[in-house]
Amino acid sequence: MPEPRNGVRIGFYVCHCGHNIASMVDCPAVAAYAATLPNVAVSRDYKYLCSDPGQELIKRDIAELGLSHVVVASCSPLLHEHTFRSATEAGGLNPYCFHMVNIREHDSWVHTDRRLATEKAKALARAGIRRVAHHQPLEMKRVPIHPDVLVVGGGIAGIHAALTLASAGKKVYLVEREPSIGGHMAKFDKTFPTLDCAACILTPKMSAVRSHPNITLWSYSEVVKTDGYVGNYTVTVRRKPRYVIEELCVGCQECIDSCVYKKPMFPDEFNEGLGKRKPIHIPFPQATPQVVLIDPEVCLNFKRGVLTDKCKKTCVEACAERKAIDFNQKEELKEIKVGTIIVATGFQPFDVKRVPQYGYGTYPNVYTALEAERLVNASGPTSGEVVLRDGRHPNAIAIIHCVGSRDRKTNRWCSRVCCMYSMKLAHLLKEHSGAEVYNFYIDIRAPGKGYEEFYDKLNEEGVHFIRGRVGEVTDWAMTPEEEGKLVIRVEDTLAGFVRRIPVDMVVLSTGLEPHSDAQSVRRMFNMSCGTEGFFLERHPKLAPVNTYTDGVFIAGCCQGPRDIPDTVAQAGAAAAEAMALIDRGHIDQEPNTARILADCSGCKSCIPLCPYTAIAFDSATQKAVINEALCKGCGTCVGSCPSGSIIQNLFDDEEVFGEIQGVLADEPN
Amino acid sequence: MNPTDKAAAAGTGTPPAAEWTPRIVAFFCNWCTYTAADLAGVSRLKYSPNVRVIRLMCSGRVDPQFILDALSKGADGVLIGGCHPGDCHYVEGNYKMLRRFRLLRRMLSDMGIEPERVRLEWISAAEGDKVKLVINEMSAQLSALGPLNLPGKAKGWDAELTAEREAVHA
Ligand SMILES: Cc1cc2nc3c(=O)[nH]c(=O)nc-3n(C[C@H](O)[C@H](O)[C@H](O)COP(=O)(O)OP(=O)(O)OC[C@H]3O[C@@H](n4cnc5c(N)ncnc54)[C@H](O)[C@@H]3O)c2cc1C
Numbered sequence A: 001m002p003e004p005r006n007g008v009r010i011g012f013y014v015c016h017c018g019h020n021i022a023s024m025v026d027c028p029a030v031a032a033y034a035a036t037l038p039n040v041a042v043s044r045d046y047k048y049l050c051s052d053p054g055q056e057l058i059k060r061d062i063a064e065l066g067l068s069h070v071v072v073a074s075c076s077p078l079l080h081e082h083t084f085r086s087a088t089e090a091g092g093l094n095p096y097c098f099h100m101v102n103i104r105e106h107d108s109w110v111h112t113d114r115r116l117a118t119e120k121a122k123a124l125a126r127a128g129i130r131r132v133a134h135h136q137p138l139e140m141k142r143v144p145i146h147p148d149v150l151v152v153g154g155g156i157a158g159i160h161a162a163l164t165l166a167s168a169g170k171k172v173y174l175v176e177r178e179p180s181i182g183g184h185m186a187k188f189d190k191t192f193p194t195l196d197c198a199a200c201i202l203t204p205k206m207s208a209v210r211s212h213p214n215i216t217l218w219s220y221s222e223v224v225k226t227d228g229y230v231g232n233y234t235v236t237v238r239r240k241p242r243y244v245i246e247e248l249c250v251g252c253q254e255c256i257d258s259c260v261y262k263k264p265m266f267p268d269e270f271n272e273g274l275g276k277r278k279p280i281h282i283p284f285p286q287a288t289p290q291v292v293l294i295d296p297e298v299c300l301n302f303k304r305g306v307l308t309d310k311c312k313k314t315c316v317e318a319c320a321e322r323k324a325i326d327f328n329q330k331e332e333l334k335e336i337k338v339g340t341i342i343v344a345t346g347f348q349p350f351d352v353k354r355v356p357q358y359g360y361g362t363y364p365n366v367y368t369a370l371e372a373e374r375l376v377n378a379s380g381p382t383s384g385e386v387v388l389r390d391g392r393h394p395n396a397i398a399i400i401h402c403v404g405s406r407d408r409k410t411n412r413w414c415s416r417v418c419c420m421y422s423m424k425l426a427h428l429l430k431e432h433s434g435a436e437v438y439n440f441y442i443d444i445r446a447p448g449k450g451y452e453e454f455y456d457k458l459n460e461e462g463v464h465f466i467r468g469r470v471g472e473v474t475d476w477a478m479t480p481e482e483e484g485k486l487v488i489r490v491e492d493t494l495a496g497f498v499r500r501i502p503v504d505m506v507v508l509s510t511g512l513e514p515h516s517d518a519q520s521v522r523r524m525f526n527m528s529c530g531t532e533g534f535f536l537e538r539h540p541k542l543a544p545v546n547t548y549t550d551g552v553f554i555a556g557c558c559q560g561p562r563d564i565p566d567t568v569a570q571a572g573a574a575a576a577e578a579m580a581l582i583d584r585g586h587i588d589q590e591p592n593t594a595r596i597l598a599d600c601s602g603c604k605s606c607i608p609l610c611p612y613t614a615i616a617f618d619s620a621t622q623k624a625v626i627n628e629a630l631c632k633g634c635g636t637c638v639g640s641c642p643s644g645s646i647i648q649n650l651f652d653d654e655e656v657f658g659e660i661q662g663v664l665a666d667e668p669n
Numbered sequence B: 001m002n003p004t005d006k007a008a009a010a011g012t013g014t015p016p017a018a019e020w021t022p023r024i025v026a027f028f029c030n031w032c033t034y035t036a037a038d039l040a041g042v043s044r045l046k047y048s049p050n051v052r053v054i055r056l057m058c059s060g061r062v063d064p065q066f067i068l069d070a071l072s073k074g075a076d077g078v079l080i081g082g083c084h085p086g087d088c089h090y091v092e093g094n095y096k097m098l099r100r101f102r103l104l105r106r107m108l109s110d111m112g113i114e115p116e117r118v119r120l121e122w123i124s125a126a127e128g129d130k131v132k133l134v135i136n137e138m139s140a141q142l143s144a145l146g147p148l149n150l151p152g153k154a155k156g157w158d159a160e161l162t163a164e165r166e167a168v169h170a
């Protein structure tokens, strides 16, 4: 047993957390055991330490018993370290004279043998008590925060977050990869369950972004590099050439009319390839910014992206004195400084090629949901008329729910919006074509305001609902009625037999999944991804828009599938979190930085190890020096110093050795 | 009383084989592996209770001395958990750890310590199930290997040295 240290009087508190800890760990026994350890002045167990009376108890003990250090054994420090540090401080001690021991997430919740779990709790408590004795008072590090914000992704999430911040007076950079903002929502005709027109509610917000003096909108751009830390990020944005000078283009589109291609003949991305566009084009009528762009892959003035200057350039003629077209435009790199970042990069639809049994790509009249959205859209390629790829009008339409979702072979999760948008499409397709519509579903998931009512409405409208996962879509006719049709083969699990339903058109309700480049975006902003690949929130309930990197927030479908109302709510939350940081004016940083002791031998081995170039060599003293402002507190230099001359606050050798000896000590338990 | 502690307290060094379970000290980085262990808890996954986790900010902070100290104080194995390559919160602390780890393992094998006793794993914040898997696997491997008993061995080495020294002086 170590000798008691002079002047160290530790208060030890073990929390029952209701039954969460107490059911698996004998808390009174842990408290009784801790009371026998050196330096422990008081040891108590309590039902809920994080409650006000629990914190009061600690404060009172500090004052009445003259404690010098506090240890709390309860949940994870990632959850409540702050709470108890504050209580320690309120009791009159330095908040860093505190240590937290995790006996819930790391003990009671993961073990099944009460005796062993209690022993583990005692060992962890012993480690915390030994460690805390070495804790010294420390000061929070204060750094100023840059008030500007970067929003990445201009879907409804990014748009809403940018507008919220801008109207609160913050300067916002909105970076969107595509030529226009709007994201997926811009492609919809109507939105469930209210069936209000998507363009009518989205377009005003898009124009507000364009005209807001506080928003710098960079479309057709991508973030290529992020450096720095909360409050002080340096971000490099690549602006791709659109061969049109944004500031000079007025969006009159005369260049498009006068293009040497008299007819649009290239697949139009915005219409999911269902329509055609010219090499010089604007993605869609409400596109924001209202600036045309040239596709160098197909423009005659280029050959596969390389400028040849061989076209007559009728577009340049049409643009005349405005001189907005610039074939020599190059990509540009812009560097900006921001204090906080909101990532709102959205989702990508599931790739239907992964379920070949549904015939996409084989049968022309099988559509994805997004294609169907464009087909019923008044401003879509057919102006809202439901005409099939073979020119026919459908009499019967099948909508297959959960394509790619809720399936071990593809994506396991429920995509949350497919049931609702399938029903929306059923309503719209029926309205636009008069066809019979069959929905094939596993369960109807309609949890939301007015959602179940929408399902009722569809039932009343005479849309058919058949419960069962579709086996295949085939053109193999078994009866004369099936001739020339697409046949849905499905086990109707309510009727209890296998059915074959002939239709003219099939819509695949594809699920939502993370972007294929989510991993590189995640790295760019130092975030984590969940197992499915969506960006990981700091806490699933209590910090849903925060990430593990301070100052980086997430909003919308990049965090997981959700509908527009939830996306907007989350975007507002992310904006508020960013504002809370900015308006405080500074950031308190953990004082866990490293410093060099006088006995540094000057070997310089730590210098190249620091990823932040925080360590320099002072030739006058022949010793290394750490710039505290640059140090992020990883401790890599400390772990590698051959002479043990570097100290890391809060994770110093003595403290860690104390913990190691504590968990392994041979003291009676 | 922990059976190992009991044996050690009784000064026998080697505890009775039937009661013996391995002791694992784990060093987890704050951002990935510690969070993953929290996730394992929140998900109520169940794993072997003979592991004691020590939180560090980054796996790069793991000083080889921590590992040696743990082994010399009676640990039967040491587990180090960090973020996946490319994912370290501090850019490359995990690579620095990897370098040290490789060197250390060579040294440990020279000392007659089986390589399975010291393990480095990359576990991301989302991989709660991997925490469970690795701990259970390691626990099983160490049970099969039996106690390391480095403190006992060290006593033996000390005795040998003293004997030799005396022989020289004699
Ligand atoms: C077929 C279908 C129908 C739907 N119908 C409805 C409905 O009726 N009602 C409803 O409430 N919800 C509906 N939804 C859900 C709705 O689409 C989402 O809730 C919403 O689009 C989420 O918005 P977001 O901004 O998070 O993502 P997105 O709309 O995906 O926007 C993300 C934006 O970020 C950009 N981006 C991506 N990566 C980068 C990058 N690395 N750098 C810069 N920019 C990037 C993208 O180009 C895009 O503009 C439907 C979904 C589908 C698939």
Ligand code: FES
Residues within 6 Å of the ligand: B029, B030, B031, B032, B033, B057, B058, B059, B060, B081, B082, B083, B087, B088, B089, B090, B092, B093, B094
């Ligand atoms: S922070 Fe996890 S290994 Fe560096």
